[in-house]
Amino acid sequence: MNPSHTRRRTRRAFLSAMTAAALAAALTACGGSGSDDRITSDSIGSTGPAGDDAWQQVVEAAKAEGEVTIYSSNAADALAELGRRFEADYGIRLNVVRDVDANLHQKIGAEAETGNRVADVVTQASAPWAVNLGASGEFAEPVGPAFTDSAGEYDVDTLKDDTGYFVSNASVLTFGWNTQRHPDGVESYSDLLDPTLADGRIGIVLPTSTAHVDFYDNYLEQVGGEGFLEKLAQQRPRIYPSALPLAQALASGEIAVGAFVQDQKSEQQSGAPVDSAFGDLVWGAPMYTAILADAVHPNAAQVLANYMITPAGQEAVSFRNAAVLPGIGSAVTTVDKVAPQNTDAMTPEALEELKARFGRLFNQ
Structure with a gap:
């Protein structure tokens, strides 16, 4: 089957044209407890395929940048756990700006207009917004081995769009x-x-x-x-x-x-x-993640995007929700079980x- 045909079909199945602000508030208002025993330290270090020498250069450049900022409507506890794990595995600080989708869209738009970019990576639930920005060339292509290595478990043909955005989990x-x-x-x-x-x-x-x-x-x-x-x-x-x-x-x-x-x-x-x-x-709602083309920390953004679809990252971002990889203990289901809207x-x-x-x- 032609992978591009699969991507177009899947986009139609997953597009969730919802009022994102209200949905994000509903999905994250009941955030869980960090004491939940499904969150363990066992998967820290489970960062997926190692990648080639070119990827290792990206990782080293990311460590030199030292930090990365994500704008996200995921639950606060999941983002905190993601940051803790990411820093433990790479020594890179994750700065989190958590808000409902509508506010994040406004912030990202304002940053683009003023040229004062803060966000590196964005995760939100509005597929039309991701489609529009992707078509405008505002996203960078993720190049990490979790996306490109055949040893990875992430279903690129189904969950990643050609314009750069990808499904990282589903609320x-x-x-x-x-x-x-x-x-x-x-x-x-x-x-x-x-x-x-x-x-x-x-x-x-x-x-x-x-x-x-x-x-x-x-x-x-x-x-x-x-x-x-x-x-x-x-x-x-x-x-x-x-x-x-x-x-x-x-x-x-x-x-x-x-x-x-x-x-x-x-x-x-x-x-x-x-x-x-x-x-x-x-x-539920698939969460669409993308690296901004004008990210302040482009290498760290690549490493974070890659990390989010590895076992270690999935256990954080998919806590109480749907994972994009099989066998994630903190998740309650997988994204293929989320009903098309x-x-x-x-x-x-x-x-x-x-x-x-x-x-x-x-x-x-």
């Missing part, structure tokens, strides 16, 4: 339950229609972004069947403004089941009576229609 959300209020647990979204969960025992989120259009109108229809939202409304669930208060309500026992939460193992290890699970098809339907107009429909169904 995912799922269903969870309070083990005291609902000890039988939940195996699928269809279980939310159990009559014993009616009358305020389920928590869902208010639609506030085009990401919710995909969740309610596309994903839940795929995994729960046609008319799922109408059936869910008959359960009379509680409505929460975002994922964070919903997760807090789940841990406190205010609700028995939450329909839009992160993997709950960290909270469980901290003593909260909660659990979660994932179906065969997971809802109906990007054509994810429009501001569709969001307003969903809000109106949601209001009618749930008396909001």
Whole structure:
């Protein structure tokens, strides 16, 4: 098969035209605990293929630069762990600017206009933004051996675009339950229609972004069947403004089941009576990473981008989320299990229609 054809097909499958600011806030608001036992020191030093002499020269130049800056909407704890590992393996300091995608886009645009570049690498969830900047030549081609060496496990043909951006992980959300209020647990979204969960025992989120259009109108229809939202409304669930208060309500026992939460193992290890699970098809957003063509630390940016798709980097950035490599212990799934999104339907107009429909169904 022609690799370029594969890349074009995969881009269509992965393009997630979502309101990135709201999505990033929802995905990262429930950041995990650094004490989670899935984060270990075993993979530090697992930096993938060694590369050739030319790559070693890049590494030495990166060490001479001494630092690199990433702008990212990934969870703060994952970024902190990435920085700790990266410095341990290479002696290069990672400066992190964490914000929601819309703000990062503005900062990167302002830096380009003023010529005062700060960012070296960017990770965010808006595929259209990555497509537009990539097409404009604003990204540098990653040249690390994790991308170029056949010994690497990263699927370049599927996950990297010709213009330079690549998928480094995917943020995912799922269903969870309070083990005291609902000890039988939940195996699928269809279980939310159990009559014993009616009358305020389920928590869902208010639609506030085009990401919710995909969740309610596309994903839940795929995994729960046609008319799922109408059936869910008959359960009379509680409505929460975002994922964070919903997760807090789940841990406190205010609700028995939450329909839009992160993997709950960290909270469980901290003593909260909660659990979660994932179906065969997971809802979430691929995170698109790129090296800026005018990066201040171009060599360190290359080394960081390469590191992010090695086992050591993946254990950090994929914590509680979907990994791009198999066998990552901190991840809950892999990116190929993330459901393709109906990007054509994810429009501001569709969001307003969903809000109106949601209001009618749930008396909001």
